Amino acid sequence: MSKQQSLKSFFNRT
Amino acid sequence: MFEARLNAATTLKKVLDAIKDLLNEATFDCSDAGIQLQAMDNSHVSLVSLTLRSDGFDKFRCDRNLSMGMNLGSMSKILKCANNEDTVTMKAQDNADTVTFMFESQNHEKVSDYEMKLMNLDQEHLGIPETDYSCVVRMPAMEFARICRDLSQFGESVIICCTKEGVKFSASGDVGSANIKLAQTSSVDKEEEAVTIEMQEPVSLTFACRYLNAFTKATPLSNQVQLSMSADVPLVVEYRIPDLGHIRYYLAPKIEE
Numbered sequence: 567m568s569k570q571q572s573l574k575s576f577f578n579r580t
Numbered sequence: 581m582f583e584a585r586l587n588a589a590t591t592l593k594k595v596l597d598a599i600k601d602l603l604n605e606a607t608f609d610c611s612d613a614g615i616q617l618q619a620m621d622n623s624h625v626s627l628v629s630l631t632l633r634s635d636g637f638d639k640f641r642c643d644r645n646l647s648m649g650m651n652l653g654s655m656s657k658i659l660k661c662a663n664n665e666d667t668v669t670m671k672a673q674d675n676a677d678t679v680t681f682m683f684e685s686q687n688h689e690k691v692s693d694y695e696m697k698l699m700n701l702d703q704e705h706l707g708i709p710e711t712d713y714s715c716v717v718r719m720p721a722m723e724f725a726r727i728c729r730d731l732s733q734f735g736e737s738v739i740i741c742c743t744k745e746g747v748k749f750s751a752s753g754d755v756g757s758a759n760i761k762l763a764q765t766s767s768v769d770k771e772e773e774a775v776t777i778e779m780q781e782p783v784s785l786t787f788a789c790r791y792l793n794a795f796t797k798a799t800p801l802s803n804q805v806q807l808s809m810s811a812d813v814p815l816v817v818e819y820r821i822p823d824l825g826h827i828r829y830y831l832a833p834k835i836e837e
Contacts, residue, residue, distance in 0.1 A: 567837055568737055568786050568834040568835060568836055568837065569834060569835055569836075569837045570625055570788060570832065570834050571625075571832040571833060571834065571835055572624045572625065572832060573620060573624055573625060573626065573627055573706070573814060573830060573831075573832045574624055574706075575832070576709075576813060576814050576832060577627070577706035577707060577708055577709070577814075577830075578706065578707040578709070
């Protein structure tokens, strides 16, 4: 099984 | 005062169709450069980034920057009332809490206007880092839609594997497994039918079918789609909207547990 990552771990909040 | 006019409502209908499955509501940021929208889906797995340039509109006026929070379901109801060939004008006063959509028939004999309440949305703007992608694939948008649809029958995830030779899409599940390979086209009569691959490093990444299928709702906007990939970073699926702008979808990859 593969786990879905969140976008928030890649993009910074501005 | 904000006013933006497109000579055919069909373009705005297609733009809305391309985002409304992923987003329930979104903020349209208007400036003299045009209209921008950036929003994540509810599960924070994908992000939609839409740019409509002011010079792509048949008329565009934006005296003051304006952020309009819209319920996309309501907007969809309103746009259903427009014929594809109708001229559509969006209008709002500065600091207004409503936006008006005006539709005008080609023969100017029918004019309708619909006023929609705006929403105050909690905006979370994300900074998207500049990335040099290892692989950039361009292919016919219809072909990509077909591949996503076909493979979603076999599993929840698609593995996209890109090498110099070509790009392979794979899925597997209870039924069995499926692989679709596309080679770079050697020569094509029409540019929109080409498959091109720019590769610095081969990549293999896993993505959720559900989101890829949602992105392909943008297919009517563009003949070609561009997939940009690097190891361990979000995929970018870009559709260029001729003479008007683009819609980009970012999708976080899946990882082995």
